[in-house]
Amino acid sequence: MPTSLVTHTLARLAERFELQLLGDGEQVIDCVGTLADGSPTAIAFLANRSYKSQLIDTRAGAVILAEADAADCPVNALVAADPYLAYARIATLFDPRPVPQAGVHPSAQVHESARLADTVAVGPCAVIGANASVAAGCIIGPGCVVSEDAVLDEACRLVANVTLGHGVVLGKRVIVHPGAVIGADGFGIARGPDGWEKVPQLGSVRIGDDCEIGANSCIDRGAIGDTVLEEDVRIDNLVQIGHNCHIGAHTAMAAFAGVSGSTRVGRNCLFAGRSGAHGHITIADGVTVAAATMVQKDIMEPGTVWASGIPARPIREWHRALGHLRKLGRQHKRNG
C-alpha cells in the first residue's frame, strides 16, 4: 500500500494555514482520517453537524473544527472559520497520488507538428495530434487522445483515457478525469426527404481556468459558435453538456446532471445529481436546482431554488398516490 511518508507537527500546520492551535503542538500528523476511524497520528475534521456525536469518542490525533465545537473535543484541535476548507487545504499535504515525471513516454504518439513545453509529461500510449499545443506543466495520462489543433494552457491534467476533440481549448489547471469526452459532435440532425441528415458541428469547446471535469462526462462542441465553460466550473461524473451551452464561473454540477443545447447557465449555480435543463433557455446566477429536477423554462430570479424530484415512498403508498394523480388528469378532461 502506498503511504505518503509525509509528517507535519500540529504547530506547523496551525502556522501554515493560519489556524488556532488547541493542545499539543508537537503532535505528529502523518495522514487524514475520519472522526470514527482516525488513527492517533491522523487529522480529522468536523464540518457536518450530523457527525457531531462522533467527536466525543474520536481517537484521531487532532480535529479541525469550528470554535463552537472546540469545548467538546477530547483531543488536540485546530480551530478554523471554515473547517471543511481548512481540511481541504491540509489534506493536500498528505496526497499519495503518484506524480509523473516530465517527458514523453516512448510509446506515446506525438505528431511532429504538435508543440509541447519541456515540462510536459505524456504517458504511455497517449496520442497528441497535429498542431496541438500543450503548455508547461501539463500531464497527459496514459491512453489520452488530444486531437488536432487542441490547445492546453499551463498545468492541465488529463488523467487517463480522456478524449479531447479537434480544436478544443483548455485554460490553466484544468483537470479532466478518465473517460471524459470534450468536443464530440453535438447532437444535430435535420429531417430530410429520406431520413435524418447530419448538421455539421463547426464550433469547438472552450474550458476556463481551474475547471474540473468528471469521469465519463461529455461536453459537446458547438454547432456554430463554441460551447463555453467559464473559469472554475466543477463537473462531476457522467454529466452531459450540450452544444453551444454557456456555463458561468463557479457553477457546480453533480453526477448525471444534463444541460441541453444552447442553454445559458449563470455563475455560482448548483445543479444537484440527475438535475437538468432544457435547451435554449437562460438560468440566472446563483440558482440551485435540486436533485432529479428538470428545468424547462427560463429562471430569471438570481439565487432561487427549484425542485421537481420526488422522494421514494413505500411502493403501495406510492401506487395509491399515482392512482390519484392519474384520476386528476382524467377528471379535468370531463370537467373542463
Added chain:
Amino acid sequence: MPTSLVTHTLARLAERFELQLLGDGEQVIDCVGTLADGSPTAIAFLANRSYKSQLIDTRAGAVILAEADAADCPVNALVAADPYLAYARIATLFDPRPVPQAGVHPSAQVHESARLADTVAVGPCAVIGANASVAAGCIIGPGCVVSEDAVLDEACRLVANVTLGHGVVLGKRVIVHPGAVIGADGFGIARGPDGWEKVPQLGSVRIGDDCEIGANSCIDRGAIGDTVLEEDVRIDNLVQIGHNCHIGAHTAMAAFAGVSGSTRVGRNCLFAGRSGAHGHITIADGVTVAAATMVQKDIMEPGTVWASGIPARPIREWHRALGHLRKLGRQHKRNG
C-alpha cells in the same frame, strides 16, 4: 485556430442547393454564423421562431430562411422550403474537421488475420482484433478497439477511444463518437444458491446504415439473438440500449435516454432527454416520449405522445405539492 479557407459565392450556393437567391449573388461566404454574431462573410439561418427578432439587426452576409421571413431580412437571403435542412447541407462545405489520410499508423495494432480495405485509415494506438473486417473508406480513430470478428461496412468512422465488442456488425457510414461502447455484455444475472451467476451474453449487435452513436453511449450485445438498430437511428451521448432491443429506422434518442432489455421500439420514434422504456415491451412507430418520461407498458398507437416528467417549481411550492401527494397516498389506504 483552424479556418476552412473555403469560399463560395451566394449565387453558387443557391444553384448547388436549389434555393432562391434574394440579393447580391456575388456575396462571398466563407463560414457559418448565428444571426446575432454573424460576420459579414458568414451565412446564418432562421428556422426557430424564437430567434425571429434577431433577424432585423443581423450583420451576417446572408441568411437562409423561409419565404414568409424574406421581407424582414435586411441582408442577402437564400429562401428554402426547410431552412434548417438547407443550412445543414450548406454547412458541410465549411467543416474544418481534419480528415485523416488512408493508411495504418505504425503504432496501431492490427491482427494479422484482420482484413482491411486499402482506403482504410487506422489512427495511433488503435487495435483491430483477429478476423475483423473493415471496408473501404472507414476511419478508425486513435485508441479505438475493434474486437475479434467485428465487421465494418464502408465509410464508417470511429472517432477515438471507441470500443466495439467481438462480432459487432456496423452498416455503411456509421459514426461512433468517443468513448461509446458497442457490444459489451448485457446485464444478465441469475440467482444461484451462493449468489448471482452470470448469464452468458451470446448474441451480438447489428447497427444499420447511417446510424450515429454519441459519446460514452452503450449498446449491449444480445443474450441469445442480437441487439439491432435499423438504419438511420440517431443516438446522443450517454444513452443506454439494453440487450436484445430492436430500435426501428430513423428513431432518435437524446442524452441519458435508456431502453431496457428486449424492448422493441418502432420506426421514426423520438425519445427526449432522460426518457426511457422498461424491458420486454413494444412501442409503436412514430411515438414521441417527452423528457424525463418512463414508459412502463406497451404503446400500441402509432404517432402518440407520452409524458411523465415534471418541470421545476420554486422549492417551497414543490414541497407543498409533495405534501399533498403523500397525503393522497395515505388517505386512500384509510378510505379503501
Added chain:
Amino acid sequence: MPTSLVTHTLARLAERFELQLLGDGEQVIDCVGTLADGSPTAIAFLANRSYKSQLIDTRAGAVILAEADAADCPVNALVAADPYLAYARIATLFDPRPVPQAGVHPSAQVHESARLADTVAVGPCAVIGANASVAAGCIIGPGCVVSEDAVLDEACRLVANVTLGHGVVLGKRVIVHPGAVIGADGFGIARGPDGWEKVPQLGSVRIGDDCEIGANSCIDRGAIGDTVLEEDVRIDNLVQIGHNCHIGAHTAMAAFAGVSGSTRVGRNCLFAGRSGAHGHITIADGVTVAAATMVQKDIMEPGTVWASGIPARPIREWHRALGHLRKLGRQHKRNG
C-alpha cells in the same frame, strides 16, 4: 460469423447439470436460442410466464423449463427447479467469446516494477503502472490502463479501454466492461474565498470477489477511507457510485443507477434503472428501489420496496395532472 463448434447431447447436459431429461437424450445441441427463433439444434428456455404462449410452437431442439410446463412442451425438455439458472449454466458451454492467450502483447506498456503472474494476458496498447500487481489468470484487454499500485487478484477480466486508478484493489474474478472507470477522484469541492478549492481524494476503491462492473460506469475513490463494494455486487452500465459508498454483497444495480457519497447500501439490495440514493444515508439489507426512484432518507426496514417513478401518460392527460399538482402547491400557501 463466429460459431462455437461445440456440441453436447441432451443426455450429457442433463447429467452434467442434474436436470430431468424428457425425450430424446441423443438430441445434439450446438447453440442456444429463443423459443420463437430456435433452430432444431438449439436449446431454449421458458422462465418468464409471458413467453409461455411461444412454447407450443417452438422449433427448438430442446427447452429448459419448470415441471409445471413440461406437459405443454412439443419437443425434448430438461426439467429444472430454476430454468433460468439452469439456462445460464448451460449457455456458458456455448459461448464463442474469444479467450486471449497468456502473455504480454509487444505493444503493451508494463512498468518494470509491476508484478504480473505468468498466466496473465495483457492486450495491445494496455498500460500497467508502477508497482501494480496482477495475479494469475487475469486478462487485461486492449487499451486498458491499470494505474500505479493497483492490485488485481486472480482471474479478473478488464475487457477493453477500462481505467483503474492508482491503488485500486480488485478481488478474484472481477469483470470490468469497456469504458468503466474505477478510482477516479470523488466529487469533493470546498468553497474558498476566490472560488472552489479541490478536496483531495486520498482514499481508494476496494472491489470484492465476483463483482461485475458495466460499461462506462464510474466508481469513485474515497475522500479519506475507501469506497467499498463487497463480494458479488453486480453493476450495469452507466452507473455512478460516489466516494466512500459501501455497497453490500449481492446487491445489483441497473443502468443509470446512482449512489451519492458516503451512503451505505445493504446486502442483497436491488436498484432498478435510473434509481438513486442521496449521500450520507443508510439503506437496509434486501431493499428494492424501483425504477426512476430517488431515495432521500435512511431506509431501516430490511426487505422493503420503495418507489417514486411515474409511468408515462398521454401527454395531454399528464399536463392536466401537472396543472392540478401545481395548484396543490399554490393552494396550500393560501390556506396554510
